[in-house]
Every structure is written in structure tokens, then in C-alpha cells.
Amino acid sequence: PRLRHVTRMEQSLLLDEAGRMLVVIGLIMAVLLTPIMIVSLVIGIVQAATSINEQTLSFVPKLVALFVCLVVFASAMTELLTGFTTEIFGVIAAIGR
Numbered sequence: 001p002r003l004r005h006v007t008r009m010e011q012s013l014l015l016d017e018a019g020r021m022l023v024v025i026g027l028i029m030a031v032l033l034t035p036i037m038i039v040s041l042v043i044g045i046v047q048a049a050t051s052i053n054e055q056t057l058s059f060v061p062k063l064v065a066l067f068v069c070l071v072v073f074a075s076a077m078t079e080l081l082t083g084f085t086t087e088i089f090g091v092i093a094a095i096g097r
Contacts, residue, residue: 010095017091024084031073032066039065 043058 013091013095017088020084021088024080027080028077031077032069035065035069036062 039061040058043061047053047057
């Protein structure tokens with residue numbers, strides 16, 4: 001099969017979709033990282049106040065926070081990714097015509 005030239009409009013469309021991809025990734029990562037950062041800050045303050053520097057004390061609550069976020073927000077993240085993937089395949093099909 002012969003490769004065809006991508007037009008400026010198609011390039012613009014692909015760049016727009018790449019930007020949307022970064023936004024979707026940012027939303028998903030913000031949902032997961034924000035609670036972990038809050039838990040880390042609280043644990044850091046407690047460790048500094050009590051002079052307890054146990055590694056598992058800082059790791060286990062972060063792991064629990066991540067698990068809780070995944071359980072609570074998994075359906076929303078899946079819906080967001082599914083919608084974006086469907087749109088991407090639609091754009092790819094439109095470009096391929």
C-alpha cells in the first residue's frame with residue numbers, strides 16, 4: 001500500500017486530539033495523585049512532630065489511599081477513557097476516507 005500525504009487540516013485535527021489526550025491523562029492522574037499527595041503531607045507532618053521515621057508508616061497509607069481512589073473513581077475513569085477512545089477511532093476513520 002502506498003502512503004498518502006497528510007493534509008494540514010488532518011494534522012490540525014491530530015494535534016487537537018493529542019492535546020485532548022493529554023487533558024484526559026491529566027484528569028485521571030489528578031484524581032489518583034491528589035489524595036496520595038494529601039496523605040503524604042499529613043504523614044510527613046505527623047512524622048516530623050513525633051520523630052517517627054518508619055518507612056512502612058508512610059507507604060501503607062498511600063497504598064490504601066490509591067486503592068480507595070481506584071475503587072471510587074474506576075467507573076468514571078473507564079467511562080472517560082472509553083469515550084475518548086471511541087472518539088479517536090472515529091477521527092482515524094474520518095481521516096482514512
